[in-house]
Amino acid sequence: MTGGERRDLATGLAFISPWIIGFLAFCAYPVASSVWFSFCDYSVLSPAVPIGAQNYIDLANDEVFWTALWNTLFFSAVAIPLGILVALALAILLNFDIPGRGVFRTIFFLPSLVPMVCLAVLWQWLLNGEVGLLNNVLNVPLEALNALLGTSLAAPNWLADARYAKWGLVFTVVWGVGNAVVIFLAGLQDVPRHLYESAEIDGAGFWQKTLHITLPVLSPVIYFNLVMGLIGSFQVFAVPYVMTGGGDGPERSLLFLATYLYQNAFDFWNMGYACAIGVILFLLILACTLVLRSLSERHVHYAGK
Amino acid sequence: MTSPTKQNAGRLLVFAILIVAGVAFVAPLAWMVSTSLKPLNETMSLPPRWIPSEIQWRNYPDAIREMGNFWLYAGNTLLVCVLSVTGTVASSALAAYGFARIEWKGREKVFWILLATMMVPFPVVMVPIYGLFKDLGWIGSFKPLWVPAFFASAFNIFLLRQFFLALPKDISEAARIDGCSEFGIFFRIILPLCKPALLVVALFQFLASWNDFLGPLIFLTEQKDFTLALALQSFQSQQGGTSWHHLMAASTLVLIPVLALFFLTQKSFIEGIATSGGKN
Numbered sequence: 224m225t226g227g228e229r230r231d232l233a234t235g236l237a238f239i240s241p242w243i244i245g246f247l248a249f250c251a252y253p254v255a256s257s258v259w260f261s262f263c264d265y266s267v268l269s270p271a272v273p274i275g276a277q278n279y280i281d282l283a284n285d286e287v288f289w290t291a292l293w294n295t296l297f298f299s300a301v302a303i304p305l306g307i308l309v310a311l312a313l314a315i316l317l318n319f320d321i322p323g324r325g326v327f328r329t330i331f332f333l334p335s336l337v338p339m340v341c342l343a344v345l346w347q348w349l350l351n352g353e354v355g356l357l358n359n360v361l362n363v364p365l366e367a368l369n370a371l372l373g374t375s376l377a378a379p380n381w382l383a384d385a386r387y388a389k390w391g392l393v394f395t396v397v398w399g400v401g402n403a404v405v406i407f408l409a410g411l412q413d414v415p416r417h418l419y420e421s422a423e424i425d426g427a428g429f430w431q432k433t434l435h436i437t438l439p440v441l442s443p444v445i446y447f448n449l450v451m452g453l454i455g456s457f458q459v460f461a462v463p464y465v466m467t468g469g470g471d472g473p474e475r476s477l478l479f480l481a482t483y484l485y486q487n488a489f490d491f492w493n494m495g496y497a498c499a500i501g502v503i504l505f506l507l508i509l510a511c512t513l514v515l516r517s518l519s520e521r522h523v524h525y526a527g528k
Numbered sequence: 529m530t531s532p533t534k535q536n537a538g539r540l541l542v543f544a545i546l547i548v549a550g551v552a553f554v555a556p557l558a559w560m561v562s563t564s565l566k567p568l569n570e571t572m573s574l575p576p577r578w579i580p581s582e583i584q585w586r587n588y589p590d591a592i593r594e595m596g597n598f599w600l601y602a603g604n605t606l607l608v609c610v611l612s613v614t615g616t617v618a619s620s621a622l623a624a625y626g627f628a629r630i631e632w633k634g635r636e637k638v639f640w641i642l643l644a645t646m647m648v649p650f651p652v653v654m655v656p657i658y659g660l661f662k663d664l665g666w667i668g669s670f671k672p673l674w675v676p677a678f679f680a681s682a683f684n685i686f687l688l689r690q691f692f693l694a695l696p697k698d699i700s701e702a703a704r705i706d707g708c709s710e711f712g713i714f715f716r717i718i719l720p721l722c723k724p725a726l727l728v729v730a731l732f733q734f735l736a737s738w739n740d741f742l743g744p745l746i747f748l749t750e751q752k753d754f755t756l757a758l759a760l761q762s763f764q765s766q767q768g769g770t771s772w773h774h775l776m777a778a779s780t781l782v783l784i785p786v787l788a789l790f791f792l793t794q795k796s797f798i799e800g801i802a803t804s805g806g807k808n
Contacts, residue, residue, distance in 0.1 A: 231632045234710050238626025241619035245679025250645050253653035319542045330550045336786050338739040340757045341779040344764050345560050354572045356559045406805030458649035461741040468765050481651040494655050501652040
């Protein structure tokens with residue numbers, strides 16, 4: 224290393240030193256000690272006692288943990304694709320040359336600004352089984368259908384019914400999709416105009432252009448939103464926690480991995496067990512991200528950058 | 529080629545879908561404000577009524593009174609927000625400069641580590657961090673909520689780096705020839721050129737601190753130290769879902785500053801989000 228290189232290294236490290244300290248204190252150290260604590264009996268109040276893989280064995284036999292894991296996977300599998308689909312559709316619609324585009328963009332974006340606690344309280348109210356706005360809207364077509372066919376369809380009592388509670392949560396995700404809309408819309412500006420023009424000359428319609436031009440060009444942005452959505456929905460906590468009044472919903476239908484981790488850590492002071500859940504949560508995110516990455520290498524199209 | 533009539537029909541259809549979707553997106557917020565201005569009995573009326581028979585403004589002062597020390601919570605929240613914003617803007621800008629405008633051995637590898645840390649969600653690390661703050665005697669104080677912001681955040685570094693990279697190299701070279709120190713170049717030349725980017729990071733951090741729920745939930749112990757997000761949740765759990773007009777008034781109050789901030793800075797805001805999605 225030359226003197227100049229050594230000086231650059233020292234300057235570079237000096238500039239990033241706040242991050243290095245933060246990384247060690249708030250990421251590397253906690254991740255390492257989470258792994259260590261996951262093999263311990265630990266309550267913060269007394270020193271950790273190593274107990275081998277006992278926490279993991281207990282987790283494997285813990286029905287509540289499996290419920291939380293299933294709920295997290297189910298919720299992610301529904302909410303992430305649905306959110307991306309809605310965001311993509313709205314962005315493509317907004318990309319048309321129509322009056323009031325700016326107003327529409329603001330309207331779709333606003334809900335994503337709503338603080339999570341407000342959002343949870345508001346949707347608890349909207350999803351109310353009897354007087355909630357959503358069911359009052361849904362009941363109009365349902366009653367018409369009932370009158371016509373003699374059926375007795377009714378909108379569910381979302382958050383009070385274990386079968387529908389997670390769908391109630393999915394609504395809140397779809398409503399808050401504005402961030403992704405803005406990102407997609409920005410990505411759409413990068414689609415070269417001439418591609419559309421030559422496709423039109425070849426007689427391609429809207430769907431063909433979307434499928435063969437828009438989606439391939441947008442694929443890096445879709446990938447980005449998938450990864451972000453994955454990390455976000457695997458750690459979902461605040462909205463279901465607040466919606467259920469600090470609980471986990473009927474028949475634990477709104478118990479997620481982060482909720483169960485929180486309960487073990489701060490309700491039962493079973494910190495070692497909580498860390499084991501954390502380690503599994505982290506490995507899940509890691510595994511899914513790696514799978515997405517390998518998929519992206521095959522399907523994501525990066526314009527010659 | 530598509531005919532003009534067909535094209536117009538298509539645009540009309542797009543417009544119609546956008547109207548329907550727009551109504552669906554606005555309705556929840558409109559319902560929140562509508563409920564917040566109703567007398568209690570009208571919140572439950574069937575079919576639902578959008579315009580209250582009389583607009584009941586006093587729901588707002590009533591909600592503030594029922595929440596306890598609303599203004600104290602607002603002050604707490606503001607304090608945490610201001611400290612976090614100061615900390616993250618200063619530290620993230622420094623680090624982003626180190627990653628964007630100085631070439632040093634191993635930089636790309638270290639940056640890769642930084643990106644990987646974004647995959648670690650807070651719940652995974654919160655137990656050891658809680659233990660750390662407990663050993664420091666910080667539980668029940670605001671310190672756990674703002675001190676970490678002074679040690680830069682991966683996302684903000686990533687965002688600022690994008691902006692720093694976009695500036696031509698010549699600016700720094702010219703200053704170096706004039707004998708300006710690296711910190712001088714950072715502070716006197718690059719930062720002033722990147723004010724819009726710093727504003728974006730400040731905005732994002734302000735919102736993140738304003739909205740944060742899990743942090744205050746585990747680190748704050750006394751009611752008098754609550755932030756608005758935590759106070760709203762505690763108000764909701766006391767109410768047990770009865771006084772919806774007051775709950776909606778309180779929610780509206782927590783939301784208003786966020787919306788005000790957004791409308792004041794809309795342009796930078798939207799650009800910042802577009803950049804976070806990998807534009808440039």
